[in-house]
Amino acid sequence: GESVGLHLPTLSVQEGDNSIINCAYSNSASDYFIWYKQESGKGPQFIIDIRSNMDKRQGQRVTVLLNKTVKHLSLQIAATQPGDSAVYFCAENMGLTGGGNKLTFGTGTQLKVEL
Amino acid sequence: DAGVIQSPRHEVTEMGQEVTLRCKPISGHNSLFWYRQTMMRGLELLIYFNNNVPIDDSGMPEDRFSAKMPNASFSTLKIQPSEPRDSAVYFCASRVGTGNSPLHFGNGTRLTVT
Numbered sequence: 001g002e003s004v005g006l007h008l009p010t011l012s013v014q015e016g017d018n019s020i021i022n023c024a025y026s027n028s029a030s031d032y033f034i035w036y037k038q039e040s041g042k043g044p045q046f047i048i049d050i051r052s053n054m055d056k057r058q059g060q061r062v063t064v065l066l067n068k069t070v071k072h073l074s075l076q077i078a079a080t081q082p083g084d085s086a087v088y089f090c091a092e093n094m095g096l097t098g099g100g101n102k103l104t105f106g107t108g109t110q111l112k113v114e115l
Numbered sequence: 116d117a118g119v120i121q122s123p124r125h126e127v128t129e130m131g132q133e134v135t136l137r138c139k140p141i142s143g144h145n146s147l148f149w150y151r152q153t154m155m156r157g158l159e160l161l162i163y164f165n166n167n168v169p170i171d172d173s174g175m176p177e178d179r180f181s182a183k184m185p186n187a188s189f190s191t192l193k194i195q196p197s198e199p200r201d202s203a204v205y206f207c208a209s210r211v212g213t214g215n216s217p218l219h220f221g222n223g224t225r226l227t228v229t
Contacts, residue, residue, distance in 0.1 A: 032215040043119075043206050043220030044158070051215060089158065093215065101214050102148070102171060105158040 008087065010110040019077040021109045023090030028071060032093035034103065035064060035075045037086045044089060044105075047075070077111075085113045117141075119221035121207050127227045133195040136224045139188055140209030148218060149182055149192050150206040158206075164190065176201075197228045 013019045025033065031052040036044035050057045050064045050073075057064050063076040073090050087110050091103040120139040128134055140147050149161040162172040167184045175182070179198070184190040194201055204225050208218040 034217050036220075041222070043208075043222045044218075046217040046219065049215075049217055091218075102160055102163055103218055104160070107157050 008108050008110045010112060012112045012114055013080050015080060015082060015113055015115050017080055019075075019080045019084070019111060021075045021077075021088050021111065023073040023075075023106050023109075025071050025073060025090065025092040025106070026104075027092060027094050028068070030092035030094050032101075033064070033066060033073050034091045034093070035062075035073075036089045036091060036105075037084075038089065038108070039086045047088075080111075080113050082113050082115065085111055087111070119207055119209055119219055121205075121221035121224050123224055124222065125225045125227075127229065128197055129229055130198055131196045132228075133193065134197045134201075134226060134228075136192040136205050136207075136226070138190045138192070138207030138221060140190070140207070141219055142188065144209035144211050144219070145187065146210050146212065147184060147190050148208045148210075149190070150208065150220075151203045152206060152223070153203045161192070161205075194226075197226075199228045202226055202228050 034049040035047040037047050038044045048059045048062050048064050050066050055066050061078045065074045087108045089108045090106045093101050093103055122137045145166050147164045150158050152158045161174045162182045163170050164184045182192045204223040206220050206223045208220040210216045210218045
C-alpha cells in the first residue's frame, strides 16, 4: 500500500507580516531548547536557543518564548521575508541514562511566505 | 569554518550492498551525532559519540547498522547489508561539550536503496 508520511503543519504568511510557530515539548526535565530552520536539500540550521531558566530570548528578527508550565515553545519571526520559507523544528535537550545529553526534534512546521 | 562535512551527498545502491557514510565534524567539537530523516518518522537520533566514545546507540535500527569514530575528526556510519527501507537522508552533527550548546549539522547524505 501507499506509505503515509508525516503531515507537516503549514503556516502561510504574507511577506512583511510577523510569523509565530508553536511547539509542544514532551519532557518537563528538559533544560535547553533550540529552534532550527531547514531548507530543501540542506541540513537543519541553528536559529536561536533558550535555557530553561529563561522565558524569552531575542535575536535578530527572531524571538523565542518558553512556557514551562504548559511545556510550550514558540518562535516569532518579525517582518517575514521570502527567504524565511523553510521547515522549522524545535528541539529539546534531554539527559541520557548513561550520561550526556541528546536533542530530540519535533515534527516540524512548514512556513510559506507569500509575496 | 568549513562546518560539518558529509560525503557522499548522494548514494544510490542496490539492496544487499554495503554502504558507508562519512562525516568530518567541526574542529574542536567533541560530541558527534548521527541522525536519520524520513517523511515517515522525521528526524531520529541513531547514535551519539562523546570524545570518540559511543554514549547512546539505542536509536540504531538493528545489527545491520554500525558506527565508528576512530578519531576526533572522522566518523563513519555503515549499513551492511542495505535494504530499501534504509532509504533516507542521513545527517551528521557536532557540538562543543555535552550539554547546553547547539548542534551544527552537515548537509546530509541522501541514500537510495533499490
